[in-house]
Amino acid sequence: MNRQENQLKKWFAENGFGQLPIFSKVVITNPHTGIKSIPPNVNLSQKVIHKEVLPSKIIQIETNISENQISEKQLKKSIRLLKKASVRSGSSILDRFQINKEDVATGVFCPGCNLLPMIRVKRTWHCEACRRNYKEAHINAIKDYSLIFGTSITNRELRSFLQIESITVATRILNSMELPHTGGYKNRKYELISIDNKNKGF
Template sequence: MILRKRNKPLPLQKYEALQARLPANSEHHPLIERQIEHATRGYQGELHTDKYLTIPSTRFTILKDVCLVSDKQTFQIDTIVITPNALYIIEVKSLRSNLTFDTNLDQFITGSGNRQSGYNHPITQAKAQKLKLQNWLFEHNQPNIPIHIFIAISDPSTIINVIGDHEKIANTVTHSENIPWKIIEYEKQYTTNQKYQHQKIGHVLLRHCKDFDLDILTEQGILPGQLIPGIRCHHCNHLGMKRVKQSWVCPSCQYNDRMAAIKGIDEYLLLVKPWVTNKEILNYLNIDSRYTVSRLLKKHPRLQYSKRRRRWERIQV
């Protein structure tokens, strides 16, 4: 059973929206483009790995894109699989170059020949996630279930090299398509009668899960007033869709989108802050009719008006 599905990461959504609303000559574009490329590659790698988890999902409990808080520290786990015997942490790596795990020096190297780079060791990172999750389970009075870690290499063309103890790496690191079989192999080793209520543990995790988020405007040193206003076309990213009858049309690519203005409000809530006034949306979407803005905000399915604060606030789902 898949309790928590994977959605496009909020930081990636924010970077894509921010990229479209900055002037073409903005100094921020190179960094934002790198962030989008990195986040997109990671997201696609996670989706690729998810395809192979349909096999264990019929028997076990799965949560994707898990973000929890333990001892006031936020930590993320790409995927958690819970069985009657154990819990499995799956961390996805979407690196396309050759990978080398050196167990003698405890190093992780990407590339080959003269084009090699050292990175944070993914096994060390996964072990840290394991410790944080163990602490979290203890804090929430959950059973001391065994936890195993896997590093899933999403690109099947990536070559995995090992210097030193091959078995040590092979037990943890593999291509994504092998993950279900690794889990099944581990499950065969459990012969005790003690079984864990994997669905119950999964629901406890789900209740405390949140979406990982970043304040990218503050991170990039950008003020809301620096964003270019207008209703964004989600087909070509052009800013300035025009109202035509009951819809919005892009003058650049002629794309028609009845929900374009609602998406624009959602984008403001995502990018700037979780509440908004009529005037702020009027300026952000560059709409010249207060009546139109008022009607859009009243129509929005995830907003409610606070009379005390005199603003529209996002409903917590």
């Protein structure tokens, strides 16, 4: 995290922004994860936090930033440059870490207890461990797929990764996400670059 913060500071300086205020945090999304260091580190709670604490940390940061540190014009310019400079990694995660495709765990994780896999029941995902249902649990799984295997997916690949058998259900999921696609019905590929949490699952 510190390395990334220093790299971002350097990038801002090289692009004419000087020393912009940068605040870095490690955010743990699973509320059941314990945070502890050995030996104890008194600064750990300031840098590594649960997601529930993030909103209050953002408010605290905004309160501590003076208006003259960065103007709205500078902020908008920095956003434009960051978007322009952002590129997807060209190397495969599987190749980089020498992982076989067959060794990747497939299925849909339960957002509540992290059970893998959940099962598809009607138009929702059911967890047999905590007994909860989630309609959109597949979205994070498809995001994981795009990071591991690439930015396109077929109906067959989706069924294999989500562990569902029905071609119709897979088609319904893909169509509901309104993803750009190429090819005809039998060889259609869906682009995963713009997956949005607002997509609704069916």
